[in-house]
Amino acid sequence: MVFEVCLDRRPAIAQTGLSIHGYRRREEFMLHGLWGLHVYLYGGELRLRNEVFPFTEGSVSLTPPDTALEWSFPEHAPHYYVHFQLEDRDPPDDSGDSPEPGGESNCVQIPIVTRYDRDFTTLVEEMETLSRSHTLAPRRAEVLLWDVLWRLADQERERWKRESGETRRGEREPGIPAVVQIVTSVIENELAGKLTVRSLAGRVGVSHNHLTNLFRRVYGTTVVEYIRRRRCRRAFHLLTRTSLSITSIAHDVGVPDLQHFNKMIRRELGTAPSDLRR
Incomplete structure (x- = not known):
């Protein structure tokens, strides 16, 4: 509509x-x-x-x-x-x-x-x-x-x-397997939810080991590490550019446990979430 x-x-x-x-x-x-x-x-x-x-x-x-x-x-x-x-x-x-x-x-x-x-x-x-x-x-x-x-x-x-065919159809990004592009799109769209390697692999019809190997080849990291980095990047943006509370941001990036969220941010960004607000 x-x-x-x-x-x-x-x-x-x-x-x-x-x-x-x-x-x-x-x-x-x-x-x-x-x-x-x-x-x-x-x-x-x-x-x-x-x-x-x-x-x-x-x-x-x-x-x-x-x-x-x-x-x-x-x-x-x-x-x-x-x-x-x-x-x-x-x-x-x-x-x-x-x-x-x-x-x-x-x-x-x-x-x-x-x-x-x-x-x-x-x-x-x-x-x-x-x-x-x-x-x-x-x-x-x-x-x-x-x-x-x-x-x-x-x-x-x-x-x-x-x-309607008036412009050329969009093509997938060259050099990156379609499976990886689909999974990274799912991760971006569902970052606030529960994401597991096994469930992501199942959605594209491959084994979790094969998906991990593909991520290592393309991004030099595992699927779990990729998800964590994407969550931290989004959290950094929300902490530094928005007025959302830290509790709300933790939910928004899929880590509602504040203790776990604090540990993740400290590990990836080297500082506490509250310090990024100062």
Whole structure:
């Protein structure tokens, strides 16, 4: 399902921030007169208009105004959100963001749920900046949101071209076996969950020993070490670039036991998680 949104004018933000759900596994909302943009750091389901839209960590959703929405959350569910207004057409003013001359409306299509194809880490940083700027520099926050919406529209346009054959089909990264590429993608998408070498190997139809040997050949490390490093890299980003609590970050990288999380960070990064916040 896609929605047509008109981006002639800068969106007006009503509310934005980082929200943590999961205390209740299902919640219902309705945004009166406001669109909703959500950037997910977990996997769950969104239901509207009698349809269910699953999403994973790294997904973005756009929901329309005055529509009943229902989310299904895991136990720990942090996401960034922006509630905003969009005007179809506004009369010209002196703000510098009037519709382009000639009467053409910049109406684009954006899916209700989409996987963000570009650098998700950068998007998370932008959402942090947007949240901080909303009060002190609202114009900056609105311009940043405007750019994010345009990027989502561009992404959908590019995806449509690929699927319709207008551009060359994407190819796997040369030199890396398909099995390894699939497993690393699973690891990135499910980093917050329980990952074992045996379960990952089973999903691609190879033995756990063969998968470990492939990782040694490609990355010079075992699957277990690769997962730990990816978790530490994500934890470092969240600790240094976001306002999430250490407990929330531990859950988000799949190590909810704080003692284990502290040991992992000390081992890989040489310092305690709390020290990275200073």
